[in-house]
Amino acid sequence: MENLLKGFDPIAGSDARALVLGSMPSVASLTAGEYYAHPRNHFWPLMAALYGTPADAPYAERAAALRQAGVAVWDVLAACRREGSLDSAIDPASMQINDFPAFFAAHPQLRHVFFNGTTAETVFRRWVLRRLDGLELNLVRLPSTSPAHAGQTFRQKLAAWKCLASVTQISANN
Known part of the structure; x- marks a missing residue:
């Protein structure tokens, strides 16, 4: 098995209101040093549809647009x-969880967590939630944006992911 893979720092402004959690960056993302870098991953096209920044804009612009919208992006696994x-190829004994108590302490307005697929949700519920000392969070699993998850069309995924925009828009107006 390969060496230990290490994930990225979060994309997050101090006023983040929603967190999108993946499991661990793909090989394409690790190579590019960017979240959701695989050309067939639907994440950035979905964010473009929700927030207006083109999916092919420079990565720094796309990340800045999410921060401005109050959306944070991270992964459950640090390494x-x-x-x-594939998530199914993760060696469970090697999983290192990110420091979520510190993350939520640094982002006190964050109350909505959206999981980009099943693995992120499963690992978060099993290894993270109990460490958050009763923090009240709205947890929502969304269809994976991964090209490996071809069971839904882009349009179907967009319909599900619209709840992210509705939460950040509502929160921004309160």
Whole structure:
């Protein structure tokens, strides 16, 4: 098995109101040093549809647009061993969880967590939630944006992901 893979720092402004959590960056993302870098991943096209910044804009612009919208992006895992990019290939014994108590302490307005797929939700509920000392969070699993998750069309995924924009827009107006 390969060496330990290390994830990225979060994309997050201090006023983040919603957190999108993946499991661990793909090989394409790790190579590019950017979240959701695989060309067939639907994440950035979905964010473009929700927030207006083109999916092909420079990465720094896309990240800044999410911060401005109150959206944070991170992964549940800080590090792991995995061959390839599939979540099913993650070695469970190698999983290192990100420091969520510190993250939520630094982002006190954050109350909505959206999981980009099942693995992120499963690991978060099993290893993170109990460490958050009763913090009240709205947890929502969304369809994975991964090209490996081809069971839904882009349009179907967009319909599900619209709840992210509605939460950040409502929160921004309060």
